[in-house]
Amino acid sequence: MVLIVGMFMSVLDTTIVNVALPTIQFEFGVGLERVQWVATAYTLTLGVVTPASSWLSDKVGARRLYILCLIGFAAGSALCGFAGSLEILVAFRILQAIAGGILPVVTISILYMIVPREKIGMAMGMYGLGVVFAPGVGPTLGGYLVEYVDWRLIFYVNVPVGIIGVFAAIATLPHLPGREAGPFDLLGFLTIGTSLFTMLLAVTEGPDWGWDSYTIRLLFIISVISLALFIVVELEVDHPLLDLRIFRYWAFTNSLLLMAVLSIGLFTVLFYIPQLLQEHQGLGAFESGLVLLPEAIALAIMMPIAGRLYDRIGPRWPAVIGLSILAYGTYLLDQITLDTPRETIMWLLALRSVGLGLAMMPVMTGGTSAVPPDKVGAASAFNNVVQRTAGAIGVAGLTALLTSTQAQTVADRSGLMPVGTPLPQVGPPGTPTFAAEFATYQQVQSQSFVSALDEQFIIVAMITAAGVALAFMLRSGRAPAAPPGEGAASALA
Numbered sequence: 001m002v003l004i005v006g007m008f009m010s011v012l013d014t015t016i017v018n019v020a021l022p023t024i025q026f027e028f029g030v031g032l033e034r035v036q037w038v039a040t041a042y043t044l045t046l047g048v049v050t051p052a053s054s055w056l057s058d059k060v061g062a063r064r065l066y067i068l069c070l071i072g073f074a075a076g077s078a079l080c081g082f083a084g085s086l087e088i089l090v091a092f093r094i095l096q097a098i099a100g101g102i103l104p105v106v107t108i109s110i111l112y113m114i115v116p117r118e119k120i121g122m123a124m125g126m127y128g129l130g131v132v133f134a135p136g137v138g139p140t141l142g143g144y145l146v147e148y149v150d151w152r153l154i155f156y157v158n159v160p161v162g163i164i165g166v167f168a169a170i171a172t173l174p175h176l177p178g179r180e181a182g183p184f185d186l187l188g189f190l191t192i193g194t195s196l197f198t199m200l201l202a203v204t205e206g207p208d209w210g211w212d213s214y215t216i217r218l219l220f221i222i223s224v225i226s227l228a229l230f231i232v233v234e235l236e237v238d239h240p241l242l243d244l245r246i247f248r249y250w251a252f253t254n255s256l257l258l259m260a261v262l263s264i265g266l267f268t269v270l271f272y273i274p275q276l277l278q279e280h281q282g283l284g285a286f287e288s289g290l291v292l293l294p295e296a297i298a299l300a301i302m303m304p305i306a307g308r309l310y311d312r313i314g315p316r317w318p319a320v321i322g323l324s325i326l327a328y329g330t331y332l333l334d335q336i337t338l339d340t341p342r343e344t345i346m347w348l349l350a351l352r353s354v355g356l357g358l359a360m361m362p363v364m365t366g367g368t369s370a371v372p373p374d375k376v377g378a379a380s381a382f383n384n385v386v387q388r389t390a391g392a393i394g395v396a397g398l399t400a401l402l403t404s405t406q407a408q409t410v411a412d413r414s415g416l417m418p419v420g421t422p423l424p425q426v427g428p429p430g431t432p433t434f435a436a437e438f439a440t441y442q443q444v445q446s447q448s449f450v451s452a453l454d455e456q457f458i459i460v461a462m463i464t465a466a467g468v469a470l471a472f473m474l475r476s477g478r479a480p481a482a483p484p485g486e487g488a489a490s491a492l493a
Contacts (some may be wrong), residue, residue: 002165002173003110003111003127003173004127005161005165006066006070006107006165006169007103007104007107008134009073010099011104011135012137012138013042013138014042014046014135014138015139016138017039017142017154018039018138018139018142018274019138019139019142019285019289020146020151020154021038023146023151030086034086035086037090038093040204040205041090041097043200043392044197044201045093045097045101046100046101047199047200047388047389049098050101050102050104050105050384050388051189051381051385052189053101053377053380053381054105054109054241054242054377055185055241057106057109057377058180058181059181062109062110063110063173063174063175063176066107066169067166067170069103070099070103070166071099071162072095073162074158074162074166075095076092076095076097076100077096077162078156078159079092079095081152081153101384104384105380105384106377107380108377108380108383109376109377110176112368112376113176113373114173114174120311120369121310121361121362122304122310122311124361124364124365125304125305125306125310126304126307127361128307128357128360129300129303133296135267139285139288139292140290140296142289143285143287143289144286145157146285147285147286148286183239184241185234185237185239188234188242189241191227191229192227194223194226195223195224195226196223196385196389198219198226199223199393200388200389202216202220202223203392203393203396203397204392206400207396207399207400211400242378242382246375246378251366251367251370252370252371252379254367254470254473254474255366255367255383257470258359258363258367258470259360259363259364259383260390261323261390261464262323262326262356262359262360262363262467263386263387263390263391263394264464265326265330265352265463265464266356267392267394267395268395268456268460269330269333269349269457271399272402272456273292273345274289276336277291277345279449280338280446280449280450283342291346291349292349294346294347294349294350295353296353298350298351298357299356299357302354302356302358303357303360306318306359306361307365309358312478313477314362314366314475314478315362315365315476316471316474316475316476318358318362319358319362319363319366319474320472322354322355323468325352325355326464327355327461327467328355329349329352330461330464331458331461334461336453336457338447362474367383368383398456401456402455402456403452405451405452405455406448406452410445
């Protein structure tokens with residue numbers, strides 16, 4: 001429970017800030033492109049620092065690093081709340097993300113040190129509350145604070161929670177000494193950091209800068225070259241930053257592929273549904289957050305259940321059934337229109353969450369449990385990198401396709417309207433005709449958006465359904481005997 005505090009805060013901040021961006025934009029008097037950097041800077045920094053988390057955990061000690069990161073995250077949150085300009089806020093978000101990027105990795109490392117192997121499924125089910133429950137509850141909490149209190153509270157709320165978490169960690173967590181970490185792999189860090197930074201920047205700014213622009217193409221080229229250099233470096237150095245030989249364990253590699261599928265399914269819907277509710281159905285930030293709340297509640301219920309199932313029957317069947325439910329629920333979203341009641345959207349999202357909650361933690365736990373204990377830190381780092389990058393790439397790719405489809409649909413529908421089509425009456429008699437023309441244009445745009453969105457849900461459903469085949473390759477049955485080297489971790493616990 002102490003570890004969940006840090007994990008929850010770190011992941012919560014990836015979504016809770018999004019609903020506050022329009023208010024922050026108005027208060028600082030800046031454009032939309034500039035205020036987006038409040039979220040973008042946090043995401044980019046997470047991607048850069050995550051690969052170094054495993055080495056830091058070995059060097060400093062997992063318990064000490066966890067406490068230091070809680071302090072750093074709380075301090076960074078307080079500074080964000082005090083920020084008097086956009087530039088200062090972005091700078092403090094980077095500071096906040098340095099601690100936030102390390103927390104998820106060190107949390108899993110500690111879990112595998114202190115939890116008995118036969119109960120790791122239940123523990124990871126509770127841990128999953130931070131992974132998927134926080135993104136779901138973030139828009140609701142953020143929307144309430146922004147609409148009814150003050151946007152700065154989305155940062156201040158982390159301070160007392162962080163302080164309580166620090167004292168609880170000091171009192172509760174056992175002493176976990178560091179291991180021989182070897183020299184820091186600076187070249188590996190620079191190459192993987194450059195690759196992740198340029199890739200995340202490209203997929204984040206692609207819609208604004210243009211996917212065919214020279215800058216975006218250059219960023220993707222740099223990302224690919226840096227990744228290739230990283231692979232060469234890691235296979236040659238004596239003390240790699242992230243041991244790529246971990247991919248020899250097929251169960252772990254398979255779990256990463258499934259985590260990519262689940263991340264696309266989670267983050268794409270979390271990105272599109274608020275747009276539909278706020279921009280095309282006229283709901284406020286808090287109201288749209290309430291629509292997403294049953295989804296978060298369903299996740300909170302299913303995570304511990306999935307953990308118990310993992311401990312008893314292994315990851316295969318929870319993952320197969322969960323991915324099937326997720327694919328079916330996403331397919332049903334294809335029926336959404338502008339007039340779909342919010343209650344219907346609530347139940348469809350809750351159905352998806354049942355499948356997501358059932359599948360995610362067994363997949364992650366099954367993969368991480370397949371590697372030796374001394375490689376759990378590296379496995380956790382890879383898990384976090386895959387979750388963030390897959391979600392970002394999925395949203396970016398589908399958004400580019402949605403934008404193209406929407407534009408084509410608008411053009412097609414406009415071309416089908418005959419000359420002289422009667423315009424709706426807007427306002428009192430004598431209202432200029434351009435008001436009616438604009439209202440008609442807005443209606444066509446909204447209908448085209450929903451039509452294009454329905455196609456994206458079909459694509460996400462197909463991607464998720466393809467993951468079912470991979471889920472059949474997961475282990476079935478209780479966890480096998482501890483792999484070599486786990487005795488030390490068990491004795492430590």
